[in-house]
Amino acid sequence: MPPVTRYAVHPIAERLARELDGDVRFDPMTRELFSTDASNYRIVPTGVVFPKHDDDVRRIVDLTARDQIALLPRGGGTSLAGQAVGEAVVIDFSKYMNRVLDVNIEEAWARVQPGVVLDNFNSFLQSTGFMFGPDVSPSAQATLGGMVGNNSCGSRSIRYGKMVDHVLELRGVLESGSAFTFGQLSDDGLAASLRRDDELARIIHAVNDLAVTHHEEIDKRFPKIQRRVAGYNLDELGLRNGFNLAGLLVGSEGTLAVNTEARVQLVRKPAHAVLGVCHFDTFSDSMHASAPITALAPHAIELSDKLLIDLARASAIHRDKLHFVHGNPEALLIVEFAGETFEQLMKKLDELSTLMGDLGYGDNVVRVIEPVQCADVWTVRKAGLGLFGSVKGDAKPVAFVEDTAVAPEQLPAFTAAFREVLDRHNVRAAFYGHASVGCLHVRPMLDLRKADGVRKYRAIAEEITELALKFGGTHSGEHGEGLARSEFNQQVFGETLYAAFREVKTAFDPHGRMNPGKKVDAPPMDENLRYGAIYAELIQTLAGGSTLDEETAGALAKRLEAARAQVHADGLPQGRQRQRAR
Structure with a gap:
């Protein structure tokens, strides 16, 4: 024991x-x-x-x-x-339940436990010629189970889609304690399941009825864009050659059941990859260029704004990796092409250069060909989360409206309107993310340790949620709702679908025990903050309970905050986890 x-x-x-x-x-x-x-x-x-x-x-x-x-x-x-x-x-699950249980190369799938770390999973697959498609930035820490719960995506989602596109089957435990296996059901299989008299049949019946009853509202309210992870995936049921409740659990943020195993689809790893880094004199130019680039069938189009470039230049760890940045651009679009022949990819870079010239941006493409140099580009791009924490001053780039998504062709107008909202609140922001699919990670610079910062936190969230809906998009394109965005789900999906989401929750979790307060019936997004407006009182308490004066206590707290950010910036892994294959 x-x-x-x-x-x-x-x-x-x-x-x-x-x-x-x-x-x-x-x-x-x-x-x-x-x-x-x-x-x-x-x-x-x-x-x-x-x-x-x-x-x-x-x-x-x-x-x-x-x-x-x-x-x-x-x-x-x-x-x-x-x-x-x-x-x-x-x-x-990360300590013990972190194994790759099986790999089937012929059918291109693997069975994994929820604690498997993404980088470890891809290392395990390296000799097979396959890899896992979704590629989130914190790949050294993120687990497959967390990615299932979040419906994660990554930089190459224009090619590989979301997590829901790769989950074939889920096993786990319901709130009642009953075990389940959810996979694809044919029409006959669905009919047979509905005839049973047990808990799983009751859940299938309830969810199927909701999807059928509200199909018109689902079609109306769910945005017609590639990136949407908000709500429950009622739109996924029956879309993939059969009814599959696994698609509903993906993105449910642990609010419906506990997953203990997933069978996931693998994809062929491209033999070669190259990058074309497009430089722009204005941020607006980069937004206008992103949608036309999608016609070249890239694997990724990633935006980095000037703030991220400047922070990387100031970082002793990252500045030597910035060989791909020429001059002092206001924004970059990092365009990746991948395929089986190097010659094919060089032609793609030629097409990119021609397109930039045709659009009036001149010779603005820096070619990155060598694998080591390509890795440098992705290292800097992935370091954004931590680098933003190193911004000097009390206001830091904060994640709360960083997950909006619209159609790529809407990005120029949407980002202009987004900036107008920020300007009204006298707030600067960092812009980066997945231009290929219209999902930008905008981080307004706020000090959440002060009441004014918390006030702007809510006001900006309310306005940007409304703005995303106005542009036919979503408030959550890949990072999920959690405590930051669940509050707005009724506004986003309307009363009818929000009531349906509650019925989904009740069908799986009648006692409301599974990660309560997420997806539905959430607390206000400005409660439970890590710091919040009482931060100053906490510093006084720290000083009062020690030999430190208040100024020294405050400085110590800031150093601790900076250290946490630096861990993300340096990409320090949690530690290698053992994985075994049967």
């Missing part, structure tokens, strides 16, 4: 420790470590458990049911919207 520390604060801790083979941690330090993710939010969990196998997961669900304790499945903690924090027993 794993030991429980003497700091255990909840009766469930002893019961879990007696029954589980995995670890049980309810001590103050562990709870504090798991009170945050990569977002702006902080909620101290009830405790943390690290299951070793599926039976542990079932025991966790059963034992916590007696006292109606909430559960929160968690991956690498890279969530930017607060999906992975809550007053619940956190189930962390």
